[in-house]
Amino acid sequence: xxxxxxxxxxxxxxxxxxxxxxxxxxxxxxxxxxxxxxxxxxxxxxxxxxxxxxxxxxxxxxxxxxxxxxxxxxxxxxxxxxxxxxxxxxxxxxxxxxxxxxxxxxxxxxxxxxxxxxxxxxxxxxxxxxxxxxxxxxxxxxxxxxxxxxxxxxxxxxxxxxxxxxxxxxxxxxxxxxxxxxxxxxxxxxxxxxxxxxxxxxxxxxxxxxxxxxxxxxxxxxxxxxxxxxxxxxxxxxxxxxxxxxxxxxxxxxxxxxxxxxxxxxxxxxxxxxxxxxxxxxxxxxxxxxxxxxxxxxxxxxxxxxxxxxxxxxxxxxxxxxxxxxxxxxxxxxxxxxxxxxxxxxxxxxxxxxxxxxxxxxxxxxxxxxxxxxxxxxxxxxxxxxxxxxxxxxxxxxxxxxxxxxxxxxxxxxxxxxxxxxxxxxxxxxxxxxxxxxxxxxxxxxxxxxxxxxxxxxxxxxxxxxxxxx
Numbered sequence: 001x002x003x004x005x006x007x008x009x010x011x012x013x014x015x016x017x018x019x020x021x022x023x024x025x026x027x028x029x030x031x032x033x034x035x036x037x038x039x040x041x042x043x044x045x046x047x048x049x050x051x052x053x054x055x056x057x058x059x060x061x062x063x064x065x066x067x068x069x070x071x072x073x074x075x076x077x078x079x080x081x082x083x084x085x086x087x088x089x090x091x092x093x094x095x096x097x098x099x100x101x102x103x104x105x106x107x108x109x110x111x112x113x114x115x116x117x118x119x120x121x122x123x124x125x126x127x128x129x130x131x132x133x134x135x136x137x138x139x140x141x142x143x144x145x146x147x148x149x150x151x152x153x154x155x156x157x158x159x160x161x162x163x164x165x166x167x168x169x170x171x172x173x174x175x176x177x178x179x180x181x182x183x184x185x186x187x188x189x190x191x192x193x194x195x196x197x198x199x200x201x202x203x204x205x206x207x208x209x210x211x212x213x214x215x216x217x218x219x220x221x222x223x224x225x226x227x228x229x230x231x232x233x234x235x236x237x238x239x240x241x242x243x244x245x246x247x248x249x250x251x252x253x254x255x256x257x258x259x260x261x262x263x264x265x266x267x268x269x270x271x272x273x274x275x276x277x278x279x280x281x282x283x284x285x286x287x288x289x290x291x292x293x294x295x296x297x298x299x300x301x302x303x304x305x306x307x308x309x310x311x312x313x314x315x316x317x318x319x320x321x322x323x324x325x326x327x328x329x330x331x332x333x334x335x336x337x338x339x340x341x342x343x344x345x346x347x348x349x350x351x352x353x354x355x356x357x358x359x360x361x362x363x364x365x366x367x368x369x370x371x372x373x374x375x376x377x378x379x380x381x382x383x384x385x386x387x388x389x390x391x392x393x394x395x396x397x398x399x400x401x402x403x404x405x406x407x408x409x410x411x412x413x414x415x416x417x418x419x420x421x422x423x424x425x426x427x428x429x430x431x432x433x434x435x436x437x438x439x440x441x442x443x444x445x446x447x448x449x450x451x452x453x454x455x456x457x458x459x460x461x462x463x464x465x466x467x468x469x470x
Contacts, residue, residue, distance in 0.1 A: 007164055010122055015172040017118050021111045022176035025069035026183055028076075032096070033064035036080065051419055053396035058084045058388060060381050060428045062092065065368060066185050067194055072108040073369025082381045084388050084428075086322060089265070089329065090381045091258075092374075111176065112363040115202045116356050119169060120209045120238060124230045127161050127213025129223035131464060136223060141469045154214075154464045158457065161210050166203055173199065193435050194366045197442065201366070204449045205359040209234075211456035218463030242357040245350030253343040261332050268328045276321045280314060319393070330382070337375065344371060355452055358445040365438055380431040387426050395424065 040061050050056050061081045068075045079092030134140040143153065177195075181187070187195070213230055220226040256264075287310060291299045351357035364370035 006126070007168075010126070010165075011168040011172075014114075014119065014122065014168050015175065017114045018111065018169075018172040018176045019179065021109055021114045022069065022179055025072065025110050026180055026185070028072075028096075029064055029066065029069045029185070030183075032068075032080075036061045036064060039081065047422055047425075049419060050422075053392065053420060056085070056392065056420065058425075060084055060384060062377060063430045066180075066187055066191055067367035068369055069180060069185070070110060070195070070198065071112040071363045071367035071369055072110045073112075073364040073367060074371055074373060075369045076108065078374055078377070084381065084385050086389065086392075089262075090378070090385045092377060092381070111173075112198075112360065112367075115169075115205060115363075116359060117238060119165075119202075119206055120356070121234060123165055123206055123209035124213050124227070124234055126165055127210050128217060128227040128230050130157055130161060130214050131217040131467065132220050132226045133217070133223040135221060135467075135469060140467075144469045150465050150467075151461060154218075154461055158211065158214055158460070161214065162207060165206055165210055169202070169206065170199075173202075190435055194368075194438065197366045197435075197439060198363055201359060201362040201442075201446060201449070204446065204453065205355060208355055208449055208453040208456060211453050211460060215456045215460035215463060218460050218467055221468075237354045238356040241354035242351045242360070245353070245357065246347045248350055249343050249347030253339065253346055255339045255343050256336050261336050265325075265329050265332055269325050272321050272325050272328075276317060279317065283313070283317075333378075333382075352445065352448060355449055358448050362439075362442050362445045365440075365442055368433055368438055376431045376433065380429070384426070384428045391424065391426050395421070 039059070043057070043059055046057065059081045062078070065075075076096035079095050079098070081094065082090050082092050084090060129136075131140065134143070144150070212233065213226075216230050216233070217223070217226045220229065287306070291302055294302065348357075348361060352361070361370070365372070
């Protein structure tokens with residue numbers, strides 16, 4: 001087995017696939033980190049030159065995670081930054097696929113994809129003729145002539161096939177990890193723990209397909225029949241079932257689209273500001289009524305005495321409108337989130353019928369690049385948005401309204417263009433997730449894979465005990 005052309009070819013192909021996946025992930029990780037750092041430096045330079053609170057801009061940039069090298073997940077589909085300021089919209093913008101659509105054509109080729117598709121197919125190729133092929137060659141009848149229990153023979157076959165599949169996979173994985181470390185990527189203790197869980201899930205997933213191949217080989221008398229049956233199972237479990245679960249969930253649970261939510265939010269915002277302008281016009285009309293019949297000097301004196309109070313009243317009304325708009329945006333986002341969460345639970349529940357889907361869920365959860373990453377970042381950005389707005393209103397002195405001072409005794413206004421003080425500006429803290437939180441649902445998926453592997457071995461054992469070696 002170890003010196004067979006099939007084993008040598010598998011080692012070469014697996015090593016090439018793993019190194020290619022790691023190399024592409026490493027390159028994308030570096031590019032993403034460099035882009036985010038450059039954008040952050042440009043923003044900080046722009047902020048240092050800002051002289052008006054009304055023009056102060058703040059952005060929150062998503063940080064690069066070393067685990068995205070191995071499991072990209074939804075990383076490239078999620079926006080790279082979010083605008084934080086007075087506006088209610090804090091959604092992440094400009095994803096990798098959004099800015100470079102050509103990358104979306106071929107999607108992601110990462111280590112998780114190699115395990116899910118390439119290595120599982122190799123497991124089929126390695127095991128489809130484990131029993132039926134030996135029957136055709138006549139060696140199985142000779143092997144059965146010895147006084148060795150059939151259960152022991154099958155266990156030895158399973159162990160040999162498992163080693164022939166896992167050993168080259170493990171060696172190529174270690175080689176890919178060495179490339180990442182040699183490139184200077186730092187992995188902390190949490191990263192090493194997550195990599196360990198990912199490696200264990202990968203071994204369990206490949207073991208399942210190896211045992212499926214062994215089981216199918218004990219249920220057929222011809223290796224060609226075994227191969228075709230395994231190929232059909234592979235197509236259904238790896239390619240069809242995960243997508244079928246998603247399609248059914250979309251049909252059963254309706255979730256408002258981002259365009260619908262944005263239209264509702266924009267419509268409410270426009271109506272709120274229209275009401276605010278109407279109220280503002282009514283207030284100024286009411287304020288102007290006592291000035292009817294006054295001389296220009298009396299009118300100016302009357303305005304000067306009350307202008308600050310009027311500005312505070314108008315600013316309080318403006319803050320009320322902004323709060324109302326933000327509350328409505330939060331309600332719309334929360335409603336969509338709850339519906340999306342319901343749809344996600346149903347989709348994942350149906351998709352878990354496929355071992356490939358269960359493995360993908362473990363891999364992305366372990367790497368922190370699953371769909372939970374979107375909600376985690378959005379929640380952290382919304383919390384920071386509230387803190388930043390409070391600081392901005394406090395520091396600007398007029399709740400974000402830039403006040404100009406009169407020069408001399410005339411009616412002109414002047415402003416000194418000096419940079420504003422930003423030393424106290426709150427800093428955004430990226431959302432952190434512990435290994436326990438990341439693997440909250442992993443026991444379910446790992447348990448499903450283990451149960452399916454045990455069932456496959458049980459079927460293989462029962463089939464081999466009754467197998468006709470003639």
